[in-house]
Amino acid sequence: DAEITQSPRHKITETGRQVTLACHQTWNHNNMFWYRQDLGHGLRLIHYSYGVQDTNKGEVSDGYSVSRSNTEDLPLTLESAASSQTSVYFCASSEPGLAENEQFFGPGTRLTVL
Amino acid sequence: AQSVTQLDSQVPVFEEAPVELRCNYSSSVSVYLFWYVQYPNQGLQLLLKYLSGSTLVKGINGFEAEFNKSQTSFHLRKPSVHISDTAEYFCAVSDPSQKLVFGQGTRLTINP
Numbered sequence: 001d002a003e004i005t006q007s008p009r010h011k012i013t014e015t016g017r018q019v020t021l022a023c024h025q026t027w028n029h030n031n032m033f034w035y036r037q038d039l040g041h042g043l044r045l046i047h048y049s050y051g052v053q054d055t056n057k058g059e060v061s062d063g064y065s066v067s068r069s070n071t072e073d074l075p076l077t078l079e080s081a082a083s084s085q086t087s088v089y090f091c092a093s094s095e096p097g098l099a100e101n102e103q104f105f106g107p108g109t110r111l112t113v114l
Numbered sequence: 115a116q117s118v119t120q121l122d123s124q125v126p127v128f129e130e131a132p133v134e135l136r137c138n139y140s141s142s143v144s145v146y147l148f149w150y151v152q153y154p155n156q157g158l159q160l161l162l163k164y165l166s167g168s169t170l171v172k173g174i175n176g177f178e179a180e181f182n183k184s185q186t187s188f189h190l191r192k193p194s195v196h197i198s199d200t201a202e203y204f205c206a207v208s209d210p211s212q213k214l215v216f217g218q219g220t221r222l223t224i225n226p
């Protein structure tokens with residue numbers, strides 16, 4: 001069955017370190033998204049991609065970067081982790097072309113920055 | 115720009131009672147509306163979506179939602195809840211660029 005996976009599921013790091021969160025999907029979707037979930041804010045879009053070599057900034061992109069070298073993966077990098085980036089991170093993918101298409105979500109990565 | 119407001123951050127109900135989770139949206143263009151559910155320590159899964167046509171949309175697990183264009187609302191309902199419905203529920207709107215804008219979430223707690 002097609003799926004979307006994230007790794008690691010839990011990560012503890014220190015302020016100032018670079019951290020990369022992995023997202024891998026086997027749906028063969030061109031669209032991929034990264035969100036962070038914080039209490040009282042729901043999910044907020046960090047970065048998104050509509051295909052290989054395409055990346056775009058979302059609502060809360062400061063301090064984060066992504067790269068898309070193939071269809072299956074969209075890793076999220078925190079260049080210099082800050083305590084404000086402690087959050088749960090979700091990756092999602094969808095079929096392009098139709099705005100009504102469902103986004104499929106991964107299980108999430110809980111990141112703690114000390 | 116689109117925005118979504120979920121009017122209740124927490125909703126406690128007794129088992130087998132009806133429930134309504136409220137969602138209002140704002141948008142200057144035609145939208146598609148979604149309800150997602152997040153069970154503890156899991157990702158989000160789609161409950162239902164409104165694209166066009168009938169304003170009453172039925173989803174999984176006995177949930178339904180009604181699209182009301184004049185009130186810009188998309189409230190989620192279930193006539194009789196079960197303990198297993200305990201979860202966080204998110205309303206979302208998609209824009210023509212296929213991005214989703216989420217509400218703040220409503221935590222539904224079912225008491226026996």
